[in-house]
Amino acid sequence: MSYTRVDFQTDQEVRWCPGCGDYTILAAVQNFFAGLDIKRENVVFVSGIGCAARFPYYMNTYGMHAIHGRAPAIATGVAVANPALSVWVVGGDGDFLSIGGNHLIHALRRNIDMTLLLFNNQIYGLTKGQYSPTSETGKTTKSSPAGSIDYPFNPISLALGAEATFVARTLDMDRNHTTAMLKAAHAHRGSALIEIYQNCNVFNDKAFIQLTGKSERHANRIDLVHGQPIVFGANKEKAVVWDGGRAAIVDRASVSPSQIIVHDAHAEDASAAFALSRLAHGPYGPTPLGIFRDVYRPVYDDALQDAVTRSTAARGSGDLGKLVTSLGTWTVE
Amino acid sequence: MDSDHNPVTPLPEAPGVTGTNGGVTVDRADRMVIRFAGDSGDGMQLAGNRFTDAAAIFGNDLATLPTFPAEIRAPAGTLPGVSSFQLQIADWDILTPGDRPGVLVAMNPAALKVHLQDLREDGILLINEEAFDERNLHKAGFETNPLDDGTLDGFDVHRVPMETLTKAAVKGSGVSGRAVLRSKNFLALGLLLWMFGRDTKVTADWVRKKFGRIEPVMNANLAALKAGYNYGITTESFARQIEVRPAALPPGTYTNVNGNAALSWGLIAASQLSGLPLFYASYPITPASEILHELVRHRNFGVKTFQAEDEIAAAGAALGAAFAGSLAVTGTSGPGLSLKGETISLAMITEMPMIIVDVQRGGPSTGLPTKPEQSDLFLAVWGRHGESPLPVIAASSPSDAFEVAIEAARIAVKYMTPVILLSDGYIATGSEPWRLPDIASLPHLEVPFATGPNAGDQFLPYLRDLRTMARSWAIPGMPGLEHRIGGLEKEEGTGNVSYDPANHQLMTDIRAWKVANIANDIPEVEVDDPDGADLLVLSWGSTYSAVRAGVGNARRKGAKVAYARVRYLSPLPPNMTTVLSSYEQVLIPEMNNGQLSRMVKAEFARPVISYSKVEGVPFQFGEISAKIMEIAGR
Numbered sequence: 001m002s003y004t005r006v007d008f009q010t011d012q013e014v015r016w017c018p019g020c021g022d023y024t025i026l027a028a029v030q031n032f033f034a035g036l037d038i039k040r041e042n043v044v045f046v047s048g049i050g051c052a053a054r055f056p057y058y059m060n061t062y063g064m065h066a067i068h069g070r071a072p073a074i075a076t077g078v079a080v081a082n083p084a085l086s087v088w089v090v091g092g093d094g095d096f097l098s099i100g101g102n103h104l105i106h107a108l109r110r111n112i113d114m115t116l117l118l119f120n121n122q123i124y125g126l127t128k129g130q131y132s133p134t135s136e137t138g139k140t141t142k143s144s145p146a147g148s149i150d151y152p153f154n155p156i157s158l159a160l161g162a163e164a165t166f167v168a169r170t171l172d173m174d175r176n177h178t179t180a181m182l183k184a185a186h187a188h189r190g191s192a193l194i195e196i197y198q199n200c201n202v203f204n205d206k207a208f209i210q211l212t213g214k215s216e217r218h219a220n221r222i223d224l225v226h227g228q229p230i231v232f233g234a235n236k237e238k239a240v241v242w243d244g245g246r247a248a249i250v251d252r253a254s255v256s257p258s259q260i261i262v263h264d265a266h267a268e269d270a271s272a273a274f275a276l277s278r279l280a281h282g283p284y285g286p287t288p289l290g291i292f293r294d295v296y297r298p299v300y301d302d303a304l305q306d307a308v309t310r311s312t313a314a315r316g317s318g319d320l321g322k323l324v325t326s327l328g329t330w331t332v333e
Numbered sequence: 334m335d336s337d338h339n340p341v342t343p344l345p346e347a348p349g350v351t352g353t354n355g356g357v358t359v360d361r362a363d364r365m366v367i368r369f370a371g372d373s374g375d376g377m378q379l380a381g382n383r384f385t386d387a388a389a390i391f392g393n394d395l396a397t398l399p400t401f402p403a404e405i406r407a408p409a410g411t412l413p414g415v416s417s418f419q420l421q422i423a424d425w426d427i428l429t430p431g432d433r434p435g436v437l438v439a440m441n442p443a444a445l446k447v448h449l450q451d452l453r454e455d456g457i458l459l460i461n462e463e464a465f466d467e468r469n470l471h472k473a474g475f476e477t478n479p480l481d482d483g484t485l486d487g488f489d490v491h492r493v494p495m496e497t498l499t500k501a502a503v504k505g506s507g508v509s510g511r512a513v514l515r516s517k518n519f520l521a522l523g524l525l526l527w528m529f530g531r532d533t534k535v536t537a538d539w540v541r542k543k544f545g546r547i548e549p550v551m552n553a554n555l556a557a558l559k560a561g562y563n564y565g566i567t568t569e570s571f572a573r574q575i576e577v578r579p580a581a582l583p584p585g586t587y588t589n590v591n592g593n594a595a596l597s598w599g600l601i602a603a604s605q606l607s608g609l610p611l612f613y614a615s616y617p618i619t620p621a622s623e624i625l626h627e628l629v630r631h632r633n634f635g636v637k638t639f640q641a642e643d644e645i646a647a648a649g650a651a652l653g654a655a656f657a658g659s660l661a662v663t664g665t666s667g668p669g670l671s672l673k674g675e676t677i678s679l680a681m682i683t684e685m686p687m688i689i690v691d692v693q694r695g696g697p698s699t700g701l702p703t704k705p706e707q708s709d710l711f712l713a714v715w716g717r718h719g720e721s722p723l724p725v726i727a728a729s730s731p732s733d734a735f736e737v738a739i740e741a742a743r744i745a746v747k748y749m750t751p752v753i754l755l756s757d758g759y760i761a762t763g764s765e766p767w768r769l770p771d772i773a774s775l776p777h778l779e780v781p782f783a784t785g786p787n788a789g790d791q792f793l794p795y796l797r798d799l800r801t802m803a804r805s806w807a808i809p810g811m812p813g814l815e816h817r818i819g820g821l822e823k824e825e826g827t828g829n830v831s832y833d834p835a836n837h838q839l840m841t842d843i844r845a846w847k848v849a850n851i852a853n854d855i856p857e858v859e860v861d862d863p864d865g866a867d868l869l870v871l872s873w874g875s876t877y878s879a880v881r882a883g884v885g886n887a888r889r890k891g892a893k894v895a896y897a898r899v900r901y902l903s904p905l906p907p908n909m910t911t912v913l914s915s916y917e918q919v920l921i922p923e924m925n926n927g928q929l930s931r932m933v934k935a936e937f938a939r940p941v942i943s944y945s946k947v948e949g950v951p952f953q954f955g956e957i958s959a960k961i962m963e964i965a966g967r
Contacts, residue, residue, distance in 0.1 A: 012829065067679050073646035081637070103646050320601065330390050
């Protein structure tokens, strides 16, 4: 049986603000699922709290809209209890990186088989406009009227530092690119984090204008493609090269082709991916999009299931009678 | 004479019959309290546990009380570094580890300093005399050597050169250097086994099993054990053995089990009885960690354990596993229960079955991490935001934890609700003989799984079984039952998000009613009242043993007193009103500042005498019977 997008829609009215980037992401995800060979009943969406976290209500799969920050932990329980499920976690920058930062990094390092969609709009939307852990320093918001003094996270660097095996970045406005990232993440067994730059048109409109604006995007969008030299610009006139251990942007004409970094998403070592993530500490200039890292590492849920299977094979299925007498017994006549 | 004998079984013939064993006098005692005390590196917990096992297999009734510092290795030789293990063995049905030891093993001056005050006036002292050097005496705060200054006059003192004996014994075992003295606990144990007329076989078998892979250590421990035993035989100063015969316990097969193990086994049993795979998520915390350690050893029962990054994640993972169809459990101790609160509320509003085990310890905050207390009762019953009632049940002894774990699972699954199971440090680490249940007769646990659409061709997640008001449990993987749950208030029936005022009132009422109605599905409180008393003593949790024994003791002194144990704290059993109104006075001893007392006062408007103790040690039965006698005016 094959699905259409409608099969993944629910009868619930979608209640994001008109013009919110979440709509385009929802459409992309529903379309993506319609094209997959996967049974709807085997899909679980888990979310925390925030605008993005309403997502499960709009996906006609199994779902849980949980508590702030804890979605990766809850999804871990789902995935570990039943490794056959396709587990998806949706959260915003506050949910994943602030209140839930701890759960995010531990899910990534354990390599739980789940796909985490980080809707990064660099603002708190549901609480009506406070700065978030990805807001730029100096940002003026309701809770930072004189400008925020917080230094922001770089979510890609954070995920790589947390030993993530799949890390990608995409953009709500680019449906094709989003779909490609979803596809790659889904194909990856283990934790997969996709940072999605998502426009909050109410509290932080045009935060990603450098990557979406007609006049800006060609100059700033660095598409990472595995096996391809990293070049960008309207006429591919810019290139990324190694410069004293860091990745640096140069005029393509100023270097020989052999100096240009050929992107290797499957490199065992995460150093190059990390260096690429440092090209931009926010979408304010040339910023890489695409898959930074996609490597295999044993998956926690599989390893635990294996341990159970092996123990049962070696010792036989547990026998309660033997268990309660295992410390030695005596009999009173 | 005061005794902590279980009042439901008859006392045996009077003790004190004296015989001989090859020139050694044998005193028969009906019971004996033994306390091993030493530095936390001296292996006293191990020695105590091994003696306990030997006594259990011999057929004594027994109860144990391990006490250890929160520091893993507090500075050697100091008072805070003292670790002890007390057990009482008896030839009849006892309930507690005893109040005052008759035998004290003191491995160093600090151990003697801490524990001498508890030793009976006629008590026996086994002393590792070589530890009583100037340095250790100073660390323990002794101005003069208590071995020589008359401090120990009146006690039956045995100064044993344990270190010299151990060194001589382990020579040739392959163990050398400082490691040699690690076997001295086995030397002390061997001596004690001789003193109680036990052979060393049970212990030696254990040593071979435990240390078989490290042959030098195995040999050293076996040699020390034997040397200690032989020292008893050959040393003239040991002219007395103590005989404590097997107890006349109810017929059956017994094992000796501590509360954390029994609770773990109960969870495994519940998994087997329900057919649900067990998922246990926990963050290490004293004294609950052993449940994690125990369960991870039993993966062949389909058990999955998850050591989470924090307490909140452990609760969250358990909730996720419950959603996916597991028998989901998270275990912790007091501070962790605070952290899990938000997730428990989510489990409550999503109506997911889940068990939260709280092995209570002294609080607040880090408090007394290795000591028992019952001060999380309010937190368990009321400690969540919003109107969030849920069932709370408590284990009252190590073996009872098995049954209570199954009961927690039964209620959680049948009523689709989180359940809090309260244990405490005393139950968790203490052990007692457990008459094994007939495994085949344990009840099957019904699971309200959704098997298909329940409203035409639709599945509505909040349609309920009108007998229990439980919604059905539809787990991922079931086609056609896809649905969403969450922390936002849901519309009754459809489970859609609803902000409707009347619906929130309705859902709040249904959730409260569902939990309150469980009162009709739990046993009534049983009152033991042979004499038509005016005074009722109520206990919950681990105070059971001391309170039960204290009641028996007071009765033997002529007091008329009734006793009842409350296992279900929320909801309380349905006959509580009748029971409470049948007595003029109600006494509730608790290891907290009167939490059940306040609940009873609030719910039943009955005057209650609260007897509280928060010293980090369990009640002694003598304290309970003295309190009863005081109230009875005797």
